[in-house]
Amino acid sequence: MQQTQNRDDDWSKLLVLVGTRQDRSAFERLFHHYAPLIKGFHYSRSAQAFSSEAADELVQEVMFRVWRKAASFDPSRASANTWIYTIMRNCRIDMLRRNSRRQDADGCDVEVDDIWDESPESQPLLVLQHRRSQRDISEGLRSLPAEQSHVLEKAYMEGKSHSEISTELGLPLGTVKSRVRLALKKLEAILSKQGAS
Amino acid sequence: MIRHHPDNNLLVEYASGSLPWAMSLAVSAHLQLCPQCRRENEHLNHIGGGLLEGCEPQETTGDALDRLMQRIDAEPTAGGATGPERAPESPKSRSRNTRDDRDPALARLPRVIRKLIGDNRPLKWRRVSPSLKTTRLTTGQDRYEVAFQRICRGGKVVEHDHRGREVTLVLYGSFSDADGVYTPGDFLLREPGEVHQPIATQDQECLCLSVVEAPVHVKGPLGWLVNPLLSFRPA
Ligand SMILES: [Zn+2]
Numbered sequence: 001m002q003q004t005q006n007r008d009d010d011w012s013k014l015l016v017l018v019g020t021r022q023d024r025s026a027f028e029r030l031f032h033h034y035a036p037l038i039k040g041f042h043y044s045r046s047a048q049a050f051s052s053e054a055a056d057e058l059v060q061e062v063m064f065r066v067w068r069k070a071a072s073f074d075p076s077r078a079s080a081n082t083w084i085y086t087i088m089r090n091c092r093i094d095m096l097r098r099n100s101r102r103q104d105a106d107g108c109d110v111e112v113d114d115i116w117d118e119s120p121e122s123q124p125l126l127v128l129q130h131r132r133s134q135r136d137i138s139e140g141l142r143s144l145p146a147e148q149s150h151v152l153e154k155a156y157m158e159g160k161s162h163s164e165i166s167t168e169l170g171l172p173l174g175t176v177k178s179r180v181r182l183a184l185k186k187l188e189a190i191l192s193k194q195g196a197s
Numbered sequence: 198m199i200r201h202h203p204d205n206n207l208l209v210e211y212a213s214g215s216l217p218w219a220m221s222l223a224v225s226a227h228l229q230l231c232p233q234c235r236r237e238n239e240h241l242n243h244i245g246g247g248l249l250e251g252c253e254p255q256e257t258t259g260d261a262l263d264r265l266m267q268r269i270d271a272e273p274t275a276g277g278a279t280g281p282e283r284a285p286e287s288p289k290s291r292s293r294n295t296r297d298d299r300d301p302a303l304a305r306l307p308r309v310i311r312k313l314i315g316d317n318r319p320l321k322w323r324r325v326s327p328s329l330k331t332t333r334l335t336t337g338q339d340r341y342e343v344a345f346q347r348i349c350r351g352g353k354v355v356e357h358d359h360r361g362r363e364v365t366l367v368l369y370g371s372f373s374d375a376d377g378v379y380t381p382g383d384f385l386l387r388e389p390g391e392v393h394q395p396i397a398t399q400d401q402e403c404l405c406l407s408v409v410e411a412p413v414h415v416k417g418p419l420g421w422l423v424n425p426l427l428s429f430r431p432a
């Protein structure tokens with residue numbers, strides 16, 4: 001049971017090495033682990049949110065930001081997976097925004113990182129006990145009924161809004177919403193149960 | 198105390214990045230005021246981390262790491278370790294505007310709203326009615342109308358509805374309608390067609406951020422006719 005947890009701690013340690021010493025071999029190990037996951041998150045047999053080329057571009061940009069921002073990674077506040085997830089999500093928003101932005105954009109300077117702000121001062125004082133729950137969340141996700149994990153994957157991995165998911169699956173919006181809520185409830189129950197033990 | 202929060206579905210759309218820019222801005226401002234939703238958001242990010250860990254890996258192109266290291270080497274500062282990145286304040290936000298600086302309603306706002314004001318200053322308030330002033334804010338998108346609404350002490354806004362979804366985030370003072378009293382941090386989402394009539398409380402004026410889904414295909418000289426803000430008529 002300790003396996004996954006220790007592994008996630010290892011990635012966190014590597015990130016700290018990159019942040020404090022710009023350790024290249026640590027960064028290369030992180031790259032070999034996370035680059036295929038970042039690509040797979042956006043491009044796989046079952047779902048192609050991005051083309052293979054666009055997913056490769058995203059990998060470049062995300063890992064570049066991981067290198068640049070590693071100094072702000074605080075292992076007591078976030079796990080490596082979650083921290084990299086937030087960087088990846090912001091990167092993707094940036095990329096989609098750049099592609100869709102009209103030429104006469106109104107010159108506003110609010111940036112993705114201003115809105116999806118994961119800086120320490122925007123974090124809750126009581127951080128989730130992620131060391132324990134990183135493992136639990138992965139197990140929890142695997143234990144969800146298929147129809148519930150499916151809508152979560154559509155939301156997170158394909159970046160679809162609830163109404164887009166409802167159109168695509170031919171389900172009423174209310175059904176999509178309740179599946180998402182049920183999934184969250186179930187994950188929270190798993191986390192609090194395992195947290196108490 | 199904050200009593201009105203974005204629901205979990207909206208927070209999932211925010212945490213997964215599918216919520217439109219302007220709506221996300223309002224959610225973000227709420228998060229900066231609300232520890233409870235910050236915890237929930239953290240949990241939702243955590244789910245993202247779990248999905249990343251659990252997804253099926255795909256091989257990247259063979260030269261991916263080399264390309265990246267070249268880019269890192271080309272960085273003037275030789276890469277990383279410059280501490281948490283913060284975009285420098287835009288020159289506009291430093292421009293002098295003592296009226297905005299002295300405005301008590303603007304004195305203590307969430308960081309993302311301060312940034313937004315910096316981009317839009319000096320704020321130009323337009324009087325819609327004796328009790329309501331408004332200023333439109335540019336946010337880098339055009340799907341939603343983003344604005345500050347300012348209701349004077351005890352001011353009444355005429356009963357109105359709107360065409361699209363509308364989010365109201367209270368930033369200063371308070372207002373009430375038939376459903377209750379709303380104080381700073383309260384986040385209200387109204388669906389199209391819901392009618393309401395906000396009234397500011399007697400002791401203080403009220404400042405809200407409002408994000409209204411803009412009607413599509415409204416361009417050209419008559420666009421203002423269907424500007425949702427004009428659905429606020431003088432009371
Ligand atoms: Zn809240």
